[in-house]
Amino acid sequence: MFVETGQDRRLEHVPTHPDWVAEIRGRVRAHVDETVRLRCAEHVHSMRGADFVAGVLSDFVGRGKYLRSMFGYLGWRAAAPDSPAALAAVSGLELLHAFALLQDDVMDRSQLRRGRPTVHVQLASWHRGQGMSGCPDRFGESGAVLLGDLCLVWAEQAMRESGLPRAVLDRGWPRYDEMRSELAVGQFADLLNEARRVPTLDEVMDVLRRKSGNYTVRRPLELGAAMAGAAPELLAALGDYGTMVGEAFQMRDDVLGVFGTDATGKSAGDDLAERKATSLVVLAREVAGPATRGALDALLHGSDEADGPVDVAAARVAIESTGARRRIEELIATRVQSALRLVDGAVADGVLGDDVAAVLRAMAVRCADRVS
Amino acid sequence: MFVETGQDRRLEHVPTHPDWVAEIRGRVRAHVDETVRLRCAEHVHSMRGADFVAGVLSDFVGRGKYLRSMFGYLGWRAAAPDSPAALAAVSGLELLHAFALLQDDVMDRSQLRRGRPTVHVQLASWHRGQGMSGCPDRFGESGAVLLGDLCLVWAEQAMRESGLPRAVLDRGWPRYDEMRSELAVGQFADLLNEARRVPTLDEVMDVLRRKSGNYTVRRPLELGAAMAGAAPELLAALGDYGTMVGEAFQMRDDVLGVFGTDATGKSAGDDLAERKATSLVVLAREVAGPATRGALDALLHGSDEADGPVDVAAARVAIESTGARRRIEELIATRVQSALRLVDGAVADGVLGDDVAAVLRAMAVRCADRVS
Numbered sequence: 001m002f003v004e005t006g007q008d009r010r011l012e013h014v015p016t017h018p019d020w021v022a023e024i025r026g027r028v029r030a031h032v033d034e035t036v037r038l039r040c041a042e043h044v045h046s047m048r049g050a051d052f053v054a055g056v057l058s059d060f061v062g063r064g065k066y067l068r069s070m071f072g073y074l075g076w077r078a079a080a081p082d083s084p085a086a087l088a089a090v091s092g093l094e095l096l097h098a099f100a101l102l103q104d105d106v107m108d109r110s111q112l113r114r115g116r117p118t119v120h121v122q123l124a125s126w127h128r129g130q131g132m133s134g135c136p137d138r139f140g141e142s143g144a145v146l147l148g149d150l151c152l153v154w155a156e157q158a159m160r161e162s163g164l165p166r167a168v169l170d171r172g173w174p175r176y177d178e179m180r181s182e183l184a185v186g187q188f189a190d191l192l193n194e195a196r197r198v199p200t201l202d203e204v205m206d207v208l209r210r211k212s213g214n215y216t217v218r219r220p221l222e223l224g225a226a227m228a229g230a231a232p233e234l235l236a237a238l239g240d241y242g243t244m245v246g247e248a249f250q251m252r253d254d255v256l257g258v259f260g261t262d263a264t265g266k267s268a269g270d271d272l273a274e275r276k277a278t279s280l281v282v283l284a285r286e287v288a289g290p291a292t293r294g295a296l297d298a299l300l301h302g303s304d305e306a307d308g309p310v311d312v313a314a315a316r317v318a319i320e321s322t323g324a325r326r327r328i329e330e331l332i333a334t335r336v337q338s339a340l341r342l343v344d345g346a347v348a349d350g351v352l353g354d355d356v357a358a359v360l361r362a363m364a365v366r367c368a369d370r371v372s
Numbered sequence: 373m374f375v376e377t378g379q380d381r382r383l384e385h386v387p388t389h390p391d392w393v394a395e396i397r398g399r400v401r402a403h404v405d406e407t408v409r410l411r412c413a414e415h416v417h418s419m420r421g422a423d424f425v426a427g428v429l430s431d432f433v434g435r436g437k438y439l440r441s442m443f444g445y446l447g448w449r450a451a452a453p454d455s456p457a458a459l460a461a462v463s464g465l466e467l468l469h470a471f472a473l474l475q476d477d478v479m480d481r482s483q484l485r486r487g488r489p490t491v492h493v494q495l496a497s498w499h500r501g502q503g504m505s506g507c508p509d510r511f512g513e514s515g516a517v518l519l520g521d522l523c524l525v526w527a528e529q530a531m532r533e534s535g536l537p538r539a540v541l542d543r544g545w546p547r548y549d550e551m552r553s554e555l556a557v558g559q560f561a562d563l564l565n566e567a568r569r570v571p572t573l574d575e576v577m578d579v580l581r582r583k584s585g586n587y588t589v590r591r592p593l594e595l596g597a598a599m600a601g602a603a604p605e606l607l608a609a610l611g612d613y614g615t616m617v618g619e620a621f622q623m624r625d626d627v628l629g630v631f632g633t634d635a636t637g638k639s640a641g642d643d644l645a646e647r648k649a650t651s652l653v654v655l656a657r658e659v660a661g662p663a664t665r666g667a668l669d670a671l672l673h674g675s676d677e678a679d680g681p682v683d684v685a686a687a688r689v690a691i692e693s694t695g696a697r698r699r700i701e702e703l704i705a706t707r708v709q710s711a712l713r714l715v716d717g718a719v720a721d722g723v724l725g726d727d728v729a730a731v732l733r734a735m736a737v738r739c740a741d742r743v744s
Contacts, residue, residue, distance in 0.1 A: 043553040046578070047561040103521070107514040132564075133647075133673060142479040142563050145517055149475070149556045152521065156528060157549055166538060177529055181415040184521045189419040191514050192504075206418070275505075301505060 021359060028069040029062070031091040036061050039154050049126065056122050057147050061098050063114040068093040068220045071363070075224025075238060078356045085163035086227065089172070092158030093220050095151040100183055102148035106141045107191065108274055120144035164227065172227040179219040186210035193277050204282045208250045209243070216249055217367065218242025237346040241360065244339040248332045248368035254278035255328055256370070258316060269312035275300050284324035292318055332368050339364040393731060400441040401434070403463040408433050411526050421498065428494050429519050433470050435486040440465040440592045443735070447596025447610055450728045457535035458599065461544070464530030465592050467523040472555055474520035478513045479563065480646055492516035536599065544599040551591040558582035565649045576654045580622045581615070588621050589739065590614025609718040613732065616711040620704045620740035626650035627700055628742070630691060641684035647672050656696035664690055704740050711736040
C-alpha cells in the first residue's frame with residue numbers, strides 16, 4: 001500500500017531550491033501527460049467507452065506527485081547536466097508507479113486513491129451505469145489490471161524511446177529490470193505477509209524495502225545516476241541515502257495507514273481495515289505486553305471462522321497504548337538524520353554538488369514527514 | 373480465451389519438415405526453460421513458498437506448445453539464416469503468451485489450462501493447504517496476476533538481451549510494442565464484449581483479431597521477418613498469411629470452446645459456461661430464426677436478476693441446430709486456403725524459399741485444424 005499526501009508544510013524550513021523542485025515536477029508532469037495522451041490515442045480506441053477509459057487513466061496518472069521521476073532526475077543531475085532526454089527517460093518511472101498502484105489497489109480492494117475513487121471502482125461504476133450484463137466489480141478489477149499492464153509496457157517504452165544514447169541506456173537497463181522484478185516480487189511477498197498471522201518486524205521491513213522503499217527512492221536515484229555515469233562513491237552514497245529515505249517514506253506510509261486522515265487521498269485506517277501487517281502494527285505487537293498483544297490479535301485477526309470488520313478505533317487505541325507509534329517516529333527520524341549525514345558527507349568528499357545536495361535534503365524531509 | 377491442444381494428427385498429411393519443426397520447438401523450449409529458471413533464481417526467493425511458486429511458473433510455461441516463438445523464428449528464417457540470437461529473441465514471445473494466459477485465466481475465472489488446474493487455482497490451493505489467514509482465492513488471483521507481470525517484464529528482457537545487434541532489434545521494437553499494447557487493449561475489449569448482451573459478428577471478429585489472432589501468428593511472423601530485414605513484399609505476404617491463419621486459429625478456439633473435450637487441456641464448454649460472445653455463438657444468434665434466437669438468449673443470458681449456471685448441453689444443441697458450426701468450419705477452411713495460396717504466391721514470386729514455405733503450410737493446417 002502506498003499513501004500519497006498533498007502539501008508539505010515542512011519543506012519551507014529546509015534550505016532548498018523550491019523553484020527548481022517545482023520546475024522539475026512541471027516538466028516531468030508535462031512529459032507524462034503527453035505520453036499517456038499519445039499512447040491512448042494510439043491504442044485505446046475502437047471499443048465502447050474508449051474515451052472514458054482513456055480519461056480515467058490520464059486523470060489518475062496526472063494526479064501523482066511524481067516523486068519517483070524526480071528522484072530519477074536528481075540521480076541524473078547528481079552526475080550530469082540537465083538533459084530533456086534524461087527527463088523523458090525517468091518520466092517513465094511515473095508510469096511504472098501507476099502500474100503498481102493500479103494493480104495494488106485491485107489486490108487490496110482499496111476504495112480511494114489520490115483523493116478519488118480507485119480506478120477499478122470508477123470502471124465498475126461506469127459498467128453499472130451502462131447497464132451492461134456481467135459483474136461490474138469484476139469488470140472494474142480486470143480493467144484496472146489491464147490498464148496497469150499498459151502502463152508497465154509504456155514505462156519501458158518511455159525509457160527506450162527517450163532519445164538517450166544507447167550506451168547511456170545500457171548503463172540503466174540492469175537497474176531498471178531489477179527494479180521491475182523486485183516490485184512485482186515484493187508485492188507477492190506482501191500478499192504472503194497479509195496472509196500470515198504473525199510476520200516478524202524483520203520480514204515486514206524486508207518486504208517494505210523490496211516493495212516500496214527501494215523503488216520509490218533508491219532505485220530511481222541509482223537509475224538516473226548510473227545512466228549519467230556517476231562514480232562508484234556517488235552511486236554508493238545515493239544508494240544509502242535512498243535506502244534511508246525509502247524506509248522512512250514507507251514507515252510514514254504505515255503510520256498514515258493507521259492514524260492518517262482523508263488528506264492522504266486514501267481511506268483513513270485502511271491498513272487496519274485490511275488487517276495489513278505493516279511495520280507499525282507488527283512493532284506494536286512485538287513491544288506490547290501479553291494483554292495488549294492478545295487484544296490486538298483479537299481485533300485484527302479475530303477467528304478464521306468469523307472475520308467481521310475490524311474495529312479501527314479500538315485498534316488505534318491499542319496500538320497507541322504500546323508506544324509503537326513513538327518508536328516508529330524515532331526510527332523515521334533516525335533514517336532522515338542518516339540520509340542528511342550521507343548528503344553532507346558526499347558534499348564534503350567532493351562527489352556531490354551543493355545544488356543537488358540541497359534538493360536531496362529537502363526531499364528527505366518531504367518523504368519522511370508528509371503532513372497529513 | 374485460448375485453447376491449446378495436444379497432438380496434431382493431420383500434420384503428417386502435409387508435406388513439411390517435421391524434424392525441423394521438432395528441432396525448432398526443442399530449441400525454443402530449452403531456451404525458455406532456462407530463462408524462467410534463471411529469472412526465478414534471481415528474483416523469486418527470500419519469501420515463503422518461493423520454491424513452490426517458481427515450480428508452478430516453470431511447469432506452466434514449460435507445458436506450452438511454443439507456437440508464437442515458432443512463428444517468430446519462421447518469420448526470421450523467411451529472410452535470414454539460422455541464428456541462435458534470433459531464436460533467443462523470439463523465445464520471449466512464449467513469456468508474453470504466458471503473461472496473457474495467466475491474467476486471462478484470472479479474469480475468466482478459468483479452472484483448467486494446459487491439462488492442469490490454472491495457476492491461480494494452484495496458488496489458492498497452496499494457500500489453503502498452508503492454513504494461512506486471508507482469502508485463498510483472492511491470494512491465488514493476485515499471485516497469478518503478479519506472475520503474469522513478471523513474465524511480461526522477462527519477455528521484453530529476453531528480446532533486449534538476446535544478443536541480436538542493435539540495428540536488428542530496432543527493426544523489431546515498433547512491432548513488438550504494438551503487439552503488447554494491442555494484446556492488453558484486445559483483452560479489455562473482450563471484457564466489454566462479454567459484458568454486452570449482443571455484439572455484432574464484426575465486433576467479435578475485430579476483438580478476435582486484436583486479442584488473439586494477430587498476436588498468435590501475424591505479429592510474431594512480422595516481428596521475426598522485420599528483424600531479419602525482410603523485403604516489403606515478403607513482409608506483406610507473411611502479414612496476410614498471419615491474418616488468415618490467426619483468424620482460423622481463433623475460430624477453431626471458439627469451436628473447441630463450445631464443442632471441445634478435455635483433450636484441449638481446458639474445461640469443456642467453458643465459453644458457454646462463461647457466456648462468452650465468441651464468433652460461433654454470435655454467428656449462431658445471427659443466423660438463427662426468431663425462436664432459436666430467443667432460446668439461445670434465454671440460455672446464455674437469462675435475466676439480470678437471476679443468472680444461474682448455463683445449461684451447456686442445451687446451448688450446444690441450440691447452436692448446432694442453427695448450422696453456425698458448419699458455417700464457421702467453412703470460414704476456417706476459406707482462411708486456410710487463402711493462407712496456402714499466399715504461401716504459394718510468395719514462392720512463385722521468388723520472395724520465399726521452399727523450406728520455410730513447407731513449414732508455413734504445415735503450420736497453417738496445424739493451427740486451423742487442431743484435433744480435439
